[in-house]
Amino acid sequence: MLVVPGVHRVPGFTNSYLIESGDGTLVLVDCGFRGRVDKIVQHITALGHTLADVTDILLTHHHLDHTGGLPELSRRTDATVHAHAADAPVIRGQAPRPGADRSTWTGRLAGTRIPPPARPAHVHAELTDGQTLPPAGGIRVIHTPGHTMGHCSFLLERDGGLLLAGDAALHLGKRVVPPIPLALNENLRAVRDSFDRLGRLPFRVAAFGTGAPIAREDQPCWRATPD
Ligand SMILES: [Zn+2]
Known part of the structure; x- marks a missing residue:
């Protein structure tokens, strides 16, 4: 499912993307749940x-x-696995x-219902805010803490900018919102600050962990004029 030229969404409960x-x-x-590996591999094959x-x-x-799906995908590829330093120890x-x-009642409720962690996996490289990864003409790392303290979004700078927001923003119905509906946010103040920061980035299209991609001009919650 094409998002912009050269970027494909593997749609699901949680989206993954192939660049x-x-x-x-x-x-x-992103690798989805463990059961998503076959779907991701099918998309890779379909792209030739x-x-x-x-x-x-x-x-x-x-x-x-x-x-x-990371342990299996990591094992079946030679890929370098990247995550922010604040989340890498959890993934490992x-x-x-x-x-x-715990400052909200939803957080206190969720605190008793945290699902089990994924099976441990290697993280080879720890991401830092503002760094640009070389592939695809440059992928800028945007540290967007709050949902988790190591949450990162990614800005693909070619073709006018594609924002891969992860769970720092959700596309629900016709609205883009901070991930406040999700109960497992680690710091709600940081969630709001990160959401506002996304709106100041130079992108033309945004894609999300949850929901379909959108054109920036269709979403009035983000200012039209980036920094
Ligand atoms: Zn999440």
Whole structure:
């Protein structure tokens, strides 16, 4: 499912994305639940690629619906796995999952219902805010903490800018909103700050962990004039 030229959505409860780098290789953004691996592999094959073409796996954050398929996909590729330093220990199984923000009743309720972590997996490279990864003409790392404290969004700078927002923003119905409906946010104040920061970035199209991509001009919640 084409998002913009060279970027494909693997749709599901949680979306993953495949970015064609332009040199015959691919970047995978998020791995979905463990049961999503076959679907991702089918999309790679349909694009005329093999798993060997995946050079990098970018993770927006440590939640199970983004990392469940990581152990298998990491094992079946030679890809470098990237995640922010604040989430990498959770993904590696070296630190427990942080709880939800307990300052709200939904957070206190969710705190007792945290699902189990994904099986541990390697993270080879830790992301930092503002760094630009080389594939696909440059992928800028935007640290957008709050949903998890290591949450990162990604800005593909070619073709006017594609924002891959992960769970730092949701597309529900016709509206783009902060992920406040999700109970497992680790810091609600940071969630709001990160959502506002996304609106100041230079992008033409935005894509999400939840919901369909949108053109920026169709979403009045984000200012028309980026920084
Ligand atoms: Zn999440």
